[in-house]
Amino acid sequence: MIIFRYLLKEVAKTQLAVFFVLMTIFISQKFVRVLGDASEGSIPGQLVMTFIALKIPDLAGFILPLSLFLGVLLAYGRIYADSEMTVLHACGVSEWYVVRVTLVLAFITAIFTGIFTLYLAPLASEYQYKVKEELAADSGLSALVSGRFQQTGNQDAVVFIHDKDRDTNSFNKVFVAQLPKGDNVDASIINSSLVYAKNGRVFEDDTGSQQLVLGDGIRYHRDIETKEFQSVAFNKYYIQIKDQEIEHQHRKLSAISTPELYNNMPAELESAYRATIQWRIAFPLACIILIFIAVPLSVVNPRQGKFAKMLPALMLFLGYLLLLTSMRSAIEKNAIPSIVGLWPIHISALFIGMMLLMKERSSGRIIKAKLPSFKRKSNKKMTEGKES
Incomplete structure (x- = not known):
């Protein structure tokens, strides 16, 4: 033994x-x-x-x-x-x-x-x-990383945040570039609207879709008829992001x-x-x-x-x-x-x-x-x- x-x-x-x-x-x-x-x-x-x-x-x-x-x-x-x-x-x-x-x-x-x-x-x-x-299936807003340009789930906007609070899921100093849909890349860049806000957060409604709610900022966009750039100040600005349906992988x-x-x-x-x-x-x-x-x-x-x-x-x-x-x-x-x-x-x-x-x-x-x-x-x- x-x-x-x-x-x-x-x-x-x-x-x-x-x-x-x-x-x-x-x-x-x-x-x-x-x-x-x-x-x-x-x-x-x-x-x-x-x-x-x-x-x-x-x-x-x-x-x-x-x-x-x-x-x-x-x-x-x-x-x-x-x-x-x-x-x-x-x-x-x-x-x-x-x-x-x-x-x-x-x-x-x-x-x-x-x-x-x-x-x-x-x-x-x-x-x-x-x-x-x-x-x-996530739109990408909840996975945003501070200090990096990231594209949203519907591929129609690029978001950059300076700082992120994980506990409240809120952002500080947010930059958003909304690109219009089109095949012409140059036209998309010229006609894009640029948004800068001091703060923002992710909001999810009852249907499950997510929105990026920006506060205290300015939106810059180009008027298609006059071809002049305009700026609009806002207290709140909502960007609707369509959630992707869950695709079951093979x-x-x-x-x-x-x-x-x-x-x-x-x-x-x-x-x-x-x-x-x-x-x-x-x-x-x-x-x-x-x-x-x-x-x-x-x-x-x-x-x-x-x-x-x-x-x-x-x-x-x-x-x-x-x-x-x-x-x-x-x-x-x-x-x-x-x-x-x-x-x-x-x-x-x-x-x-x-x-x-x-x-x-x-x-x-x-x-x-x-x-x-x-x-x-x-x-x-x-x-x-x-x-x-």
Whole structure:
């Protein structure tokens, strides 16, 4: 029981460290992309953390099997490099026992991975689509950013605000350029009306349409008949902005829940639906299958160091992932029957792991077989030395 807890603790501790490091790296990359979209005005600044949080389930479902694989390699590699595993083998701890101990952690990781890939990731993807639809339906006034020229939802006006109060949704020093509709760009610029107001706010009526209400300002416009510019001072000026209707975007299969994929499977998209379901199941299965590859590859010579087999192990992991991706693409294109699925890749990876494990076991038997004869010879020499 002590050995069981020791091995489990070492692998779990290393896995958590690798998981948090990889999550930090991938989330940082997503953060840079989302922050770039926010700086361009594509999304409001207050929704940056929301979009980042919606990426976490998808990333966690992919990183959990990888963190377990690297955790086993690093933890057992360190134990082998320090000759601790040699002592454990001498005490009767076999490779199969190490595999069984590691499979306990693998099953726990597979459960959490399944929760992410089968439930949380589709839910987050669907919510992300809804947020994008609401942003597309918004007229753009509530998403105005101070110090930047932005076009309204109906594409008929350009608004610039000097300062914005988020609590009251009011503006200070507002500039609005209302462009008349027309194909002639020069005529549109000349005939445009320019409005400057000291303050403004967004008003939403009972019908849901939004208006920009400006106060204490001046409107400059060009009279079409006299072709003279006129200025009109006002206390209040209303600019009607027509809200866009919510356009439901075409959902990718990643945004559809797993029960809906399984129960509502159209005949023309049956292959794509089955490929998506098997892709979501592949990551929990990979947590278990990769153990049979990681444990034998973690066996290193103390002189080599714990990173001796890290490169071939990573190559096997990447090959496994790329083959799964290629097989999924082939199923979606009907190049491979959907009934075959991703199972050939899983079975092949499991077979490679079993072969590696049997190889380590056979080499262990040879060492153990030579160990008693070596002890007898050494004891015999020591006895002869004492007699002489």
